[in-house]
Amino acid sequence: MGEDGLAFDRMRPRLIRIAYRMLGSLAEAEDVVQDAYVRWHKTDRVAVANAEAFLTRTVTRLCLDQLKSARARRETYIGPWLPEPIFEAEPEAGDADDLTLTLMMALERLSPLERAAFLLHDVFGQDFDTVAEAIGREPAACRQLAARARDHVRAARPRFPVSRDRGLEIADAFMAATRSGDVTALRSLLAADVVAQADGGGKRPAAPAPIIGGQAVAQFFADLSKRPGYLPPQILARGLIDGLPGIVSLQNGVLQTTAFAIEDGRIVAIYVTRNPDKLQRIGAMVGASGE
Template sequence: MERGTQMDAAASFDPLRPRLIRVAYRMLGSVADADDVVQDAFLRWMGTDRTDIREPEAFLRRTVTRLCLDQLKSARVRRETYVGPWLPEPLFEQADEDEEDVTLPLMLALERLSPLERAAFLLHDVFGLGFEEVAVTIQRDPAACRQLAARARTHVRDARPRFQVEKQRGMDIATAFFAASRSGDMTGLGALLAADVSLHSDGGGKRPATVRPALGFGQVMQLHRALAVNFRKHGSTLLRTCLINGLPGFVTREADGEVQTTALDIADGMVRAIYIMRNPDKLRHVH
């Protein structure tokens, strides 16, 4: 009897798992934490009397969102002591139609929101839920949810992509960026960079990385001149080009044997931001 109940719970839960993980990941910015939250939701689902639940997806989305709100409290404490810039874990995906603009810059902007603002914005603006459903999920009245989403919208407006780069064009720029940066072709690299380009590198204190973002064309070029010397001595192997958190980018194996991801925010054909993930704790799923 108990095994049959568990199988029934899994049969209704498993088709919803990918969507629930997307919700959790966008709330938390961590693949591992998202998996843990969704697994916790599954355990609660198994222990729930499901006979009166008419909409399992809505019920589980509410459960996952509330678990994420609890998790964000401890996550904020951890990030206050984080070494260097914090970036969300790289996620490789084909963007869904209703989530195509949840890129890495937007996820970084979401970090500046309160947990409730983040939940209201994601549930309404990204996943398309009405404010009545949002209100039930985060346990606030609809008017308060409208205000939360409106405040969030104001904070993240500049981070939302206005003109998505065409995918093949983005992959071509990523390939050209890898070739120029690893070969020391500073002229070719400079031709790809916007004047206000920035570089953000997350090593988490586990691998060498910039302690502060490099801001502006001059700083980014200076950093790559220094890196080019190391690349010429020790090499850097391109494993694949792909979309990383909605941005064109590539995965490499560096001289220390570890993998690394580089995502490029491209506007008007120019690279305006470079996001490099080096923290091995955030790259386990990449292997």
């Protein structure tokens, strides 16, 4: 491998993180970065003053193109759409950002350009001149785009987040309460305005729309334990799912992840991913594939 290839490999993890945060799919992010790699090798690199800026610009523009088709696909997606979950048993120092699943969902409500400007500047530390070159807008416009995105993210960011260990204690308590079907115990763990979403992608059973409110969410999960043929969830791994306390489990033979956004000691959002297309990597990690 030549020096240019080694340079690209050093930047690959960062480029994949940028693309994943833009697209919400690790598989699509890797495809975009591979496309950027091909373009990099076809480029006269003598004329490239800054390799990182060039590759960031290339990946960003490829992601913006990809988002056009991705948004069209999501309009016909069956049920709620969640990003492909990334699971970490332990967070890797220096290799993560603080953009949790909850904040990624907030970015989903933004335009592609707003998302790109915010991610490049606020998350990945690019100056606005570099951001402007990447997305094809003036620096002043990029500042406005990032500011609008920042307002959305600020509103979604928890004011009183919990530690990883405390978060997993609450997640364990929630899973125990779902096994017993104890509505009171479930309700005590949930914020009044909690929202639960499940992504089955039309390929696994899942709630067809978000469930809102503490009583409704508690009753929904309690009722699961009373269904014919119910088997208690088998917990395969505990850790962080896109920065949130989370559980990987088998529920009646179906592999799923459950991530919990927790604020001030109460669960404010539950994200359940059951779509098998989004769980292949996690299944390989924990040695399970489900049905």
